[in-house]
Amino acid sequence: MDMFALILIFSSLSCCLSKEYKAVDELNIPQYMGKWYQVYKDKFDNIFQKNGICSTAEYVLGEDNIVKVLNKQITNNQYDSITGIAYYDNDDCCGYLTVELKDQSPAPYWVLELGPIVDDLYDYSIVSDNNAISLFVLARDVDRFYKLYQEQVDKSLKEFGFTKAYNKPEIMNQTNCVINN
Numbered sequence: 001m002d003m004f005a006l007i008l009i010f011s012s013l014s015c016c017l018s019k020e021y022k023a024v025d026e027l028n029i030p031q032y033m034g035k036w037y038q039v040y041k042d043k044f045d046n047i048f049q050k051n052g053i054c055s056t057a058e059y060v061l062g063e064d065n066i067v068k069v070l071n072k073q074i075t076n077n078q079y080d081s082i083t084g085i086a087y088y089d090n091d092d093c094c095g096y097l098t099v100e101l102k103d104q105s106p107a108p109y110w111v112l113e114l115g116p117i118v119d120d121l122y123d124y125s126i127v128s129d130n131n132a133i134s135l136f137v138l139a140r141d142v143d144r145f146y147k148l149y150q151e152q153v154d155k156s157l158k159e160f161g162f163t164k165a166y167n168k169p170e171i172m173n174q175t176n177c178v179i180n181n
Contacts, residue, residue: 019159021132023095023110029067031121032111033059039124039145040137040157040169050075054177057138065092069099074177107134113156115139115149124149132161135169142174 038055052073060068067086074080084101086109095111108129115124124145127136137153139145145153157169 019156021112021160023112024114025094027095027111027114028122029061029065029092031117032125033061033067034121034140036125036138036140037142037145037174038136038172039139039142039174040135040153041172042133042135043166043168043170052080053173055172055174057136059086067097069101071101112160113153124153126153126156126160128160128162133167135162135167137169 036057036059038057041055052075055071055073058070058072060070062068062085065088069084069086070081071084072079072081082101084099084104086097086099088096089098095114097109097111098106099109100106110128110130111125112128113126114122117123118140121140123140125136125138127138128134135157137157139149154169157163161167162169
C-alpha cells in the first residue's frame with residue numbers, strides 16, 4: 001500500500017470526530033480507585049476478554065502512584081482474572097496512563113471522559129487508547145449508569161468517533177453475574 005493510501009485512510013478515520021480526541025485534562029487518581037463494572041466494550045474485545053461477561057475492574061493505589069489492577073470476568077461459565085499495573089509514563093498529569101497486564105505488552109489507557117463524582121468517586125469513565133480502537137466504558141453501578149448516564153455516554157462515544165465497524169461499542173452483559181467481591 002502506498003503512502004498516499006495510508007494518509008487517506010488515517011484522514012478518513014479522524015475526519016468525523018466532533019469532540020477533540022484526547023484524554024481528560026484532570027484525573028484525581030484516588031477518586032478513580034475502587035471497583036468498576038464494564039458496561040460497554042469494543043467489538044473485538046481484547047486479548048483477555050475473549051467474549052467474557054460480567055467484567056469488572058478493581059484499582060488500588062500503591063506506592064509512587066502505581067495503580068494495582070485486577071480484572072475479573074466469566075468466560076465459558078468459568079471465573080477468570082488477570083492482574084497488572086497502571087501508571088503515568090512521564091508526568092502525574094491528566095488522563096494519559098499506561099496499563100500493563102500480566103503477559104501483555106504495555107498499552108495506552110486514555111481516560112476520555114469522567115462522570116460526576118458520587119460518594120467521592122467518579123461514577124463512570126470512558127477509556128480507550130491513542131487510536132480510538134479499544135473501548136472500556138466503566139460504571140460504579142450498572143443500573144444507575146443505564147438510568148442516568150447512558151444517553152450522554154452514547155452521544156459522547158459518537159462524538160469521539162466510536163461509530164466504525166472496528167470500534168462500535170457493544171453492551172457488556174452484566175446480568176446474573178456471580179463474581180464475588
